[in-house]
Amino acid sequence: MSRGWSIFGVVAGVLLVSTLALTASFFSRRNEMVRQKETIRASWSQVDVVLQRRADLIPNLVETVKGYAAHEQKIFEDLANARAALLGARTPAEGIAANQQLESALARLLVIVENYPNLKANENFLRLQDELAGTENRIAVERRRYNQAVQDYNTYIQLFPNNLVASIARFEREEAYFQTTPESRQVPRVEFAR
Numbered sequence: 001m002s003r004g005w006s007i008f009g010v011v012a013g014v015l016l017v018s019t020l021a022l023t024a025s026f027f028s029r030r031n032e033m034v035r036q037k038e039t040i041r042a043s044w045s046q047v048d049v050v051l052q053r054r055a056d057l058i059p060n061l062v063e064t065v066k067g068y069a070a071h072e073q074k075i076f077e078d079l080a081n082a083r084a085a086l087l088g089a090r091t092p093a094e095g096i097a098a099n100q101q102l103e104s105a106l107a108r109l110l111v112i113v114e115n116y117p118n119l120k121a122n123e124n125f126l127r128l129q130d131e132l133a134g135t136e137n138r139i140a141v142e143r144r145r146y147n148q149a150v151q152d153y154n155t156y157i158q159l160f161p162n163n164l165v166a167s168i169a170r171f172e173r174e175e176a177y178f179q180t181t182p183e184s185r186q187v188p189r190v191e192f193a194r
Contacts, residue, residue: 029165036153040174043146044092047178050138051099055083057132058106064125065109065116072112078105092146092176099178106132143178150174 062076082102089095119125154173157166166172 025161026165026168029162030169030171033153033157033162033166033169033171036149036156037171037174039149040146040153043142043149044095047092047139047142047146048095050135050142051086051095054132054135054139055086055102057128057135058083058102061109061125061128061132064122064128065113065119075105075108075112079109081105096176096178147177150177 058079062079065072066076079102082098082105085098086095086102089098113119113125156162157171157173
């Protein structure tokens, strides 16, 4: 009888140790998923900050350009609408879509600027253009960091055995990546006045 209890004790001990190890592994992996999800949120916040900076620069840029190109009302409306969409975005996916709309409107504004040589020499415009260029560089850096955080998270939750933990803990793949638009792949056409 004593031998039966010894075997039972060993089996129970092995099961207990195995259960504790599996539980610890589960929670460790789940905590890593939480950490990576928070990294995505923090990265998005950084993107949002620099997008907000650009959105804050746009009214000043538009007012400067309006004095030279008052008849280009459609582009000013498009910029205002795109800026409003960006400021009203509630999710990364909405923010990314609004950002693409804003980039398109800004590209059209810069094409208009090419048609006004006096505007390109205006000190306020040049300063704003420099600030906008710096902001665009910051946006590119933060987008890259955000996309990297999303990629790291998506990879982590798909690896075995992480995928089992992700399924149980309901961690889902993040789909909101910054991507280039078909318009951004086209080479801009600049024509100089003759």
